[in-house]
Amino acid sequence: MRQLTLVFRNCDQLTDLSSFGQGLKDLFALQQLALTLEHCSRRTDLSSLGQGLKELVALQQLAITFGYCDQLSDISSLGEGLKNMAALQQLTLMFEHCGRLTNISPLCLGLKRLIALRHLTLSFSECNQLADVSLLGEGLKHLVAVQQLTLKLEHCSGRTEISSLGEGLQELVALRQLALTFSSCPWTADLSSLGQGLRKLVALQQVTLTFEHCDRSIDIFSLCRGLTKLVALQQLTLTFEVCNMLREISPLCLALKTLVALQQLTLTFRTCHWLTDLPLLGQGLKELVALQQLTLHISDCPITDVSLWGQGLQQLVALQQLTLTLEHCGRLTEISPLCLGLRHLVALQQLTLCFRDCDHLADISLLGEGLKELVAMRQLTLVFRNCDQLTDLSSFGQGLKDLFALQQLALTLEHCSRRTDLSSLGQGLKELVALQQLAITFGYCDQLSDISSLGEGLKNMAALQQLTLMFEHCGRLTNISPLCLGLKRLIALRHLTLSFSECNQLADVSLLGEGLKHLVAVQQLTLKLEHCSGRTEISSLGEGLQELVALRQLALTFSSCPWTADLSSLGQGLRKLVALQQVTLTFEHCDRSIDIFSLCRGLTKLVALQQLTLTFEVC
Incomplete structure (x- = not known):
């Protein structure tokens, strides 16, 4: 045997692993071993397991x-x-919610012998009695071949200090990837x-x-002083979450200036209420001329x-x-300087701007000015x-x-109650002749x-392959006829995908079928009409459906429907879709009778159908 995986979860009566350990002793050819014990609260003795592991001299992956082994x-x-x-x-090695684990020194000493080790992951989460990690560095410093190291110390409030970690790290001269996570840390005041x-490194x-x-x-x-020497660094990810005592990032800005080889940078600051100098990040970014990917996530911070x-x-x-x-940057009033900065990113291919609860x-007003120079954007x-x-x-x-090369566009406007005029948006969309995917919510x-x-x-979007339009709780929307004509x-x-939810003034969908019937290449159609109590009938929907000869997947949802007593047109439309493989039909809160006869009569002709889902809820 070369590979063995054993998983025991929620086996509360499991008390003896001795036979497993004894069995391991004879597996001299074993190269990969994975063992998981979770919620096995009675298990305490690992001596037999240790004895068995000793004999696996050919093992390459362990x-x-x-998890939740309380004893x-x-x-x-x-x-x-x-x-x-x-x-x-x-x-x-993962230890999660092992509340009685206090000492990992023997484990650290065992690491010293792993001279061929290339990848090491150690995780201690919610081990709140773990007090002594002083030998962690002693174990690490002998792993001179390690190229990838991941260490997590999460909610292990009993530990005192990790000075040995730094001492061990500095010996790992072959290290290429390093990931460290510290959560609920009582010692972050000294990271020297x-x-x-x-x-x-x-x-x-x-x-x-x-x-x-x-x-x-x-x-x-001290942390950033260490980063300044990493002249070969290509990817850097820093996350500070709910760190209310973090007061300044100027040292980070200085460190960034030295990382001239950096290609990917991700910075996240969440709920750092006293971090007032976030604007200084711009000064650190200036020197990163080789940077290809940048992600900034700022949430609940005092930025203006x-x-x-x-x-x-x-x-x-x-x-x-x-x-x-x-997100949750309530003091931010305008982003004009940011928009003007975008103009210079002539190589930019992907741009995501997200503003939530601002x-x-x-x-x-200057967003368009910034966008129009990004002619390479996809x-x-x-x-x-x-x-x-x-x-x-x-x-x-x-x-x-001016974004002639744009292939994918997604726009979301939610809870922006003052927005009424879309004329400029429509004019801009007209020029996107290369667009392949469009999603608007x-x-x-x-x-x-x-x-x-x-x-x-x-x-004008003759190249468009995917379209998603979502209208939810738009109470003044009454007419979608122009939209339906655009579909043609x-x-x-x-x-x-078309969704109209809680658009309770929507009265006329008669041209929906007219728009659909020209989409002869469509393979997947999703339509939702939910709580749109003002509409009158959907007979045109069936007429449009029957022309979609390429359709493979169809999902229709009707909620609070006043017209379900006559589904003859819908049934007739279904009868023509002989290539359909997946159908999902959902009826919810339909106070009137449902013409199930016409519906099922349509289903009888779907000889290629492989998946059928029918839901009737509160009907």
């Missing part, structure tokens, strides 16, 4: 997970078992040892550092000014992907949620006009009533 306290035999594994190349260890190419729920101050100076970010972006001429998310954001995603002061999207529409836009310009915008031109369309 993964052991202990586990002694893992010394596990450390003993590791000592003979000179051939081991990958080791993963960790910083010193990082300074020696000049071959590092990828670094991920995560700090979560750190109630004490974070020694960001993004002008320096705009200046920083101007220098990133090699940038190909940019994702910027701002309830004072009112001015995006993907654009814009999200505005709960931005109640937002009233004008005209510049966005104008900016779209309007949610809780109470003032939205006229979408005729959206229908006009669709007419989408001759290349393969996937179509």
Whole structure:
């Protein structure tokens, strides 16, 4: 046997693993072993397991997970078992919610013998009695062949300090990838040892550092001082989540300036209430001329000014992907400098801008100005949620006009109650002749009533293959006829999703079938009409369906439907779709009778059907 996997979950009566350990002794050829024990609360003795591991001299990959093993306290035999594994190349040890585990020193000493090890993952989560990790560095420093190291210490509040970790790290001269996660850390005020260890790892190419729920101050100076020496670093991910004692990031900005080889950068700051100098990030970005991917996620932080970010972006001429998310930043009122910074990103191919719960954001007038220079862009995603002061999207529409290479566009407007005019958006869409995927969502836009310009915008999209249009809780929307007429031109369309939910003034869908019947290439259709109590009938839907000869997947949802007593047209439409393979029909809260006869008569002709889902709920 070369590979063995054993999993025991929720086996509360399991008390004896001795036979398993004895069985391992004879598996001299075993190369891969994975053992999982979760919610096995009575298991305490690992001595037999350790004895068995000793004999696996050919083992190359070992993964052991202990989860919610409340009685586990002694893992010394596990450390003993590791000592003979000179051939081991990958080791993963996970201890989660092992509340009685106090000492990992024997395990650390066992690591010293793994001279061939290339990949090491150690995770200690919710081991809140774990007090001594002093020998962790001693174990690590002998692993001179290790190229990838992942270490997680989460909610292990009993430990005292990790100075040895830095001492061990500095010996790992072959290390290429490093990921460290510290959650609920009582010792983050002094990271000098960790910083010193990082300074020696000049071959590092990828670094991920995560700090979560750190109630004490974070020694960001020592940490960033260590980063400055990583001249070969290509990918850096830093996360600070619920770190309310984090007061400054100026040391990070200085460190970024030295990482001239960096190609991917991800920075996340969530719920750092006292972090007032976030705008300084722009100064750190200026020197990253080789950067190709940048992700900034800022949530619930006191940011008001993004002008320096705009200046920083101007220098990133090699940038190909940019994702910027701002959430719960209630003091932010305008993003003009940021928009102007976008103009210089001439190599940009993917852009995502997401603004959630920025309830004072009112001015995006320069967004279009920033977008129109991005002529190489292939993907654009814009999200505005709960931005109640937002009233004008005209510049966005104008900016779209010059994005001739754009292939994917996603726009979400939710809870932006003041938005009414889409004319500029429609004009911009008209120019996107290369667009292949379009997704637009309007949610809780109470003032939205006229979408005729959206229908006009669709007419030129002969290359469009996927279209998703979602209208949810748009109470003033009454007429979708112009939109339906716009569908007629989408001759290349393969996937179509239309959703109208809680549009309770929507009265006329008579042209829906007229729009559908021209989509002869469509293979997947999803249509939802939910709580649109004002509509009268959908006979045209069946007439349109019967022309979709290429259709393979169909999903229809009708909720609170006043017209289900006559489904003859729908049934007739279904009878023609002989190539259908998947059908999902959902009827919910239909107060009137349902013409099940016509519906099922249509289903009888679907000889190629492989999957059928029918739901009748509160009918």
